[in-house]
Amino acid sequence: MNREDINQRVLDILGVILVDKSALRDDVPFEDLVLDEQDINELFGRLEEEFDFAFPASIRERAIHKPEHLSLPVVVDLIVLMRQV
Secondary structure: OOHHHHHHHHHHHHHHHOOOHHHOOOOOEHHHHOOOHHHHHHHHHHHHHHHOOOOOHHHHHHHHHOHHHOEHHHHHHHHHHHHHO
């Protein structure tokens, strides 16, 4: 699975979770997604299941407490890196 495929899977999973899909785009920061803690946990849980690895706790914490410091490209890059290990 290449980066574009991973990016599309992330967008697909987010599309299931988001009520307002107008913010959904490749480069969106988490703060624009307006996800609550339950949504973030669901997102990362689904991503972990899809890609068969656990995200570092610091990434979840950043998504919850400092969403302006996390974007979808960062999440996609992390998935790409973790799949190479």
